[in-house]
Amino acid sequence: MTPTPxxxxxxxxxxxxxxxxxxxxxxxxxxxxxxxxAPPKFAWLDGELVDWSDATVHVTTLALHYGIGFFEGIRCHxxxxxxxxxxxxxxxxxxxxxxxVYGVALPxxxxxxxxxxxxxxLRNGLTDCYLRPLVFLGAGPNPLQAPxxxxxxxxxxxxxxxxxxxGGVRAQISAFQRYGANTLPPAAKASGQxxxxxxxxxxxxxxxxxxxxxxxxxxFVADGWAHNxxxxxxxxxxxxxxxxGGLPGITRDTVLTLAAERGIPVAERPLARSDLYxxxxxxxxxxxxxxxxxxxxxxxxxxxxxxxxxxxxVADLVTAVAAGATEAHPQWREYLH
Ligand SMILES: Cc1ncc(COP(=O)(O)O)c(C=O)c1O
Numbered sequence: 001m002t003p004t005p006x007x008x009x010x011x012x013x014x015x016x017x018x019x020x021x022x023x024x025x026x027x028x029x030x031x032x033x034x035x036x037x038a039p040p041k042f043a044w045l046d047g048e049l050v051d052w053s054d055a056t057v058h059v060t061t062l063a064l065h066y067g068i069g070f071f072e073g074i075r076c077h078x079x080x081x082x083x084x085x086x087x088x089x090x091x092x093x094x095x096x097x098x099x100x101v102y103g104v105a106l107p108x109x110x111x112x113x114x115x116x117x118x119x120x121x122l123r124n125g126l127t128d129c130y131l132r133p134l135v136f137l138g139a140g141p142n143p144l145q146a147p148x149x150x151x152x153x154x155x156x157x158x159x160x161x162x163x164x165x166x167g168g169v170r171a172q173i174s175a176f177q178r179y180g181a182n183t184l185p186p187a188a189k190a191s192g193q194x195x196x197x198x199x200x201x202x203x204x205x206x207x208x209x210x211x212x213x214x215x216x217x218x219x220f221v222a223d224g225w226a227h228n229x230x231x232x233x234x235x236x237x238x239x240x241x242x243x244x245g246g247l248p249g250i251t252r253d254t255v256l257t258l259a260a261e262r263g264i265p266v267a268e269r270p271l272a273r274s275d276l277y278x279x280x281x282x283x284x285x286x287x288x289x290x291x292x293x294x295x296x297x298x299x300x301x302x303x304x305x306x307x308x309x310x311x312x313x314v315a316d317l318v319t320a321v322a323a324g325a326t327e328a329h330p331q332w333r334e335y336l337h
């Protein structure tokens with residue numbers, strides 16, 4: 001799972017939410033948006049639905065030791081036509097591609113995984129929710145021969161909303177660097193790679209910021225610890241190309257597509273630290289958090305604290321298409337019924 005640094009008790013780390021109301025683990029639903037009086041009833045494990053309490057592993061599970069696993073974070077939205085996954089096929093494709101980077105084939109087909117996602121939502125009576133498919137290395141003496149296992153869990157999550165009307169997150173450019181393409185390929189959403197994110201986000205929270213942004217080995221912006229990064233400069237919406245070291249985010253792709261359709265000029269080009277400092281607007285994107293306005297970068301205040309007009313427009317566009325409030329892009333909504 002994506003690490004949640006602030007959930008680890010550590011007296012030396014102040015509660016970031018007390019300093020920055022918008023600070024949160026944006027790769028998982030905002031805890032305040034969770035609406036789960038009790039855990040879901042069922043999880044899917046290795047091909048079947050099991051009771052939530054039975055979805056456990058032994059401590060010798062190699063993924064625990066070596067971080068060998070691949071995962072996705074997917075949203076399901078309550079739309080006027082019933083619950084619908086947002087870009088489920090694209091998420092499952094990325095899961096297969098993450099594993100393929102490591103030379104690993106998934107133990108289940110995309111069809112089986114899609115059905116597993118459907119089952120955990122329907123059997124738990126969920127609508128607006130966040131799903132977490134995880135393929136991980138099981139127990140065994142040899143990491144090259146141990147079985148691959150697979151789980152799908154879901155938890156209720158508040159509907160996707162736009163950026164806060166006021167505020168936004170205070171971002172810090174991390175002293176920790178994003179790993180290079182020849183170290184841990186950033187195109188893969190692989191469990192162990194999040195140790196790097198953990199280092200960066202933990203340090204940012206410890207210093208009183210809400211979100212860490214990482215630079216690549218060449219000193220250009222890679223992405224956020226669990227988000228992609230956009231800036232608005234002179235009316236143009238710019239994000240780094242994925243070869244700068246960011247994950248090929250599905251929200252990123254959604255934003256680029258919808259903004260271009262709206263007539264906003266978009267570009268993918270490398271961004272330097274100073275491009276963030278001097279931006280007219282800056283925001284982060286990710287499945288769970290949607291579009292998150294950045295109010296300052298390394299204490300350089302960007303938009304007087306309020307999300308800028310392009311950030312608001314983009315957040316509204318993403319929310320509308322995911323929640324089925326528009327007819328556009330029907331192929332992105334995969335209905336459960
Ligand atoms: C490192 C990183 N970058 C970007 C993203 C955003 O990707 P997506 O929009 O597909 O959720 C994530 C989310 O998982 C992430 O972990």
